[in-house]
Amino acid sequence: MQQPEALTRGRQREGSPWTGLWAVVAKEMADYLTSVRMLILEALIVLTAAGTIYAASQSLRDGFGGDTFLFLKLFTTAREPLPAFVGFLGLLVPLLGIALAFDSVNGEFNQRTISKVLAQPIYRDALLFGKFLAALGALALTLTSIWLLIVGMGLLRLGVPPTGEEVVRSLWFLLVTIFYGGVWMALAMLFSIVFRQPATAALASLAVWLFFTAFWGIIASLLAQLLRPVPPGDPLALIDQVQLELALARISPNTLFTEVALATLNPTVRSLGLVLPIQLHNAVLGTPLPATQSMLLTWPHATGLIAATIVLFALGYVLFQRQEIRA
Amino acid sequence: MEEPVVECRNLTKQYGSLVAVDHLNLTVRKGEIFGLLGPNGAGKTTTILMLLGLTEPTSGSVRVLGLDPARQPLSVKSRVGYLPDQVGFYDGLTARENLSYIAKLNGIRGKEMQDRIRAALDQVGLSDVADRPVRTFSRGMRQRLGVAEVLIKRPQLIIMDEPTLALDPEAVREFLDLIRRLKADGITIMLSSHLLHQVQAVCDRVGLFHKGRMVLEGTVSDLAQRVLGGAYRIHVEADGGTALDEALRRLPDVVQVTRDGAQTYHIEARSDLRADVARAIVEAGGRLLALSSDVPRLDEVYTRYFQKEATYAAA
Numbered sequence: 001m002q003q004p005e006a007l008t009r010g011r012q013r014e015g016s017p018w019t020g021l022w023a024v025v026a027k028e029m030a031d032y033l034t035s036v037r038m039l040i041l042e043a044l045i046v047l048t049a050a051g052t053i054y055a056a057s058q059s060l061r062d063g064f065g066g067d068t069f070l071f072l073k074l075f076t077t078a079r080e081p082l083p084a085f086v087g088f089l090g091l092l093v094p095l096l097g098i099a100l101a102f103d104s105v106n107g108e109f110n111q112r113t114i115s116k117v118l119a120q121p122i123y124r125d126a127l128l129f130g131k132f133l134a135a136l137g138a139l140a141l142t143l144t145s146i147w148l149l150i151v152g153m154g155l156l157r158l159g160v161p162p163t164g165e166e167v168v169r170s171l172w173f174l175l176v177t178i179f180y181g182g183v184w185m186a187l188a189m190l191f192s193i194v195f196r197q198p199a200t201a202a203l204a205s206l207a208v209w210l211f212f213t214a215f216w217g218i219i220a221s222l223l224a225q226l227l228r229p230v231p232p233g234d235p236l237a238l239i240d241q242v243q244l245e246l247a248l249a250r251i252s253p254n255t256l257f258t259e260v261a262l263a264t265l266n267p268t269v270r271s272l273g274l275v276l277p278i279q280l281h282n283a284v285l286g287t288p289l290p291a292t293q294s295m296l297l298t299w300p301h302a303t304g305l306i307a308a309t310i311v312l313f314a315l316g317y318v319l320f321q322r323q324e325i326r327a
Numbered sequence: 328m329e330e331p332v333v334e335c336r337n338l339t340k341q342y343g344s345l346v347a348v349d350h351l352n353l354t355v356r357k358g359e360i361f362g363l364l365g366p367n368g369a370g371k372t373t374t375i376l377m378l379l380g381l382t383e384p385t386s387g388s389v390r391v392l393g394l395d396p397a398r399q400p401l402s403v404k405s406r407v408g409y410l411p412d413q414v415g416f417y418d419g420l421t422a423r424e425n426l427s428y429i430a431k432l433n434g435i436r437g438k439e440m441q442d443r444i445r446a447a448l449d450q451v452g453l454s455d456v457a458d459r460p461v462r463t464f465s466r467g468m469r470q471r472l473g474v475a476e477v478l479i480k481r482p483q484l485i486i487m488d489e490p491t492l493a494l495d496p497e498a499v500r501e502f503l504d505l506i507r508r509l510k511a512d513g514i515t516i517m518l519s520s521h522l523l524h525q526v527q528a529v530c531d532r533v534g535l536f537h538k539g540r541m542v543l544e545g546t547v548s549d550l551a552q553r554v555l556g557g558a559y560r561i562h563v564e565a566d567g568g569t570a571l572d573e574a575l576r577r578l579p580d581v582v583q584v585t586r587d588g589a590q591t592y593h594i595e596a597r598s599d600l601r602a603d604v605a606r607a608i609v610e611a612g613g614r615l616l617a618l619s620s621d622v623p624r625l626d627e628v629y630t631r632y633f634q635k636e637a638t639y640a641a642a
Contacts, residue, residue, distance in 0.1 A: 013398075013400070014398060014399045014400065014401050014402065015401045019401060019434070020431070020432045020434070023428065023431035023432050024432070026431070027428050027431075031417075031419075111415040111416070111417065111418070112411070112413055112414060112415025113414075113415040113416065113417065115381070115409070115411040116409070116410075116411055116414055116415065116429075116473075116476065117432065118381055119379055119381065119404055119407075119408075119409035119411070120404060120405075120429060120432040120433055120480075121400075121401040121402075121404040121405035121432070121433055121434070122401075122404075122432055123400070123401075324382070325376075325381055325382075326372060326373075326376060326382075
């Protein structure tokens, strides 16, 4: 640990903290794009994309989907025995994010390269931020190419081009998906700073992921029942409880992602919370929302995911700055 | 007088209650090879990290090439090369790729970068294997690649931490040759080690570290004079009984005479007494069978110093 007095002395550092940033980004990107680990994950995602989109387009060609927003239905239509592509994404994107970053900092320690790299005329800021940017870039690159692949397959299989509305919606979905992966990537990077062993960092990240995927829903519901007990015959208390449960569930990035997928890819979804019959007064059920309204509806989710990514990165940043570099 | 390359004044570093470096005063002049010696945990690596601005001093001052490493780390690090203890590489990349990453971090690009990489690889003799992955390199090759990485930035000062550790004798010899060539190019070198005879072979001056303080500093023969009392050691094999003991002890400048078996004597002296020893033996009626002398070894200085320390501590 650095001495506190040294931290509070508050002096001007020479030069920009980002000196050498792009050298780090370029090197890390090259590593990602040539690594076997990434190839396996990309192959896995491409395979699921091809499988589920093919199955979905088969269903749509058979005329199950109606005739509006066919392109969006490619993402959400499931055909036995495969779940829909968004379902797969919910599982694979965290895995991809964790795989990108779980050894990013402790790997440098274990290879004994860290002191050498930091002895070059760069600040630690550049090293960590460069790694973060490269990982986010690799994530964005992978997801965007899959997105393009899906659009291409859709064109071939459905024979109709996507409408402007659909393009806007699916791009918004792509952006949210990138930051959904970003949260897990930032978490894995944080663990790679905290734990010296990459395996420990990977396991810790997976444990958090499993916790949110499998258990958080149950815990949220239990907590809500505990904190807001409903006396018999009190509908207001019941509403209170349901809303608390929903708020708690939304701490999980998985919930946020699922809700965004639901509202963005399905234009008829008008609300993600509790809807009381009185609020539906005068509403025409089943009519789609314009894309901008759906984006507005999922705006808090998107900012939440982006904020979580940044907060996790910032936490890692502080820890890394204070870390003793002698290995 | 020219400004010193490294200057530490009352440099102190504390980790909690542990004092890693304690009021260190150290000056390294331009063009010399300075050896930091001492057991593991004596504060050598901590001192090096403070010189590079990788760790902040608790108190005291450091100047490296006239710059303050804590305030101007980028300027210091672009002029000073650091070869860490058991340096690591990106094993999947080739030697050339490893070097080009380091060059880019130093802001060196394009043709200039290619030229410098070629020159550095030439200088350490790795041109033939430049495009092989570092994974396949031997320890000696890795160590030389480490030097190449340091040379890329054309440093004025190179700091090496335990550079010869875990090298085989042939690799050590090659490595020490390389260090001498660097000195000939006008580069100042600091190296830390606990393998003393290797350091002795290349260092102009050494500093002996003990518990965070530099307890001795000077040339090897200086230190020998101070710690061993005598800088010359003469070994004699002679036949002549106890009379010889007396005769040898009476010689001027003799510090100590020890007898090893019936015929072998070890003499420590302040000056070169070989001729006087021979005469004394003959005059005492002994038969001189063999006579040799050796230069003092740093290992001895070191061992003796810590023996004295232990005696003081016990007393």
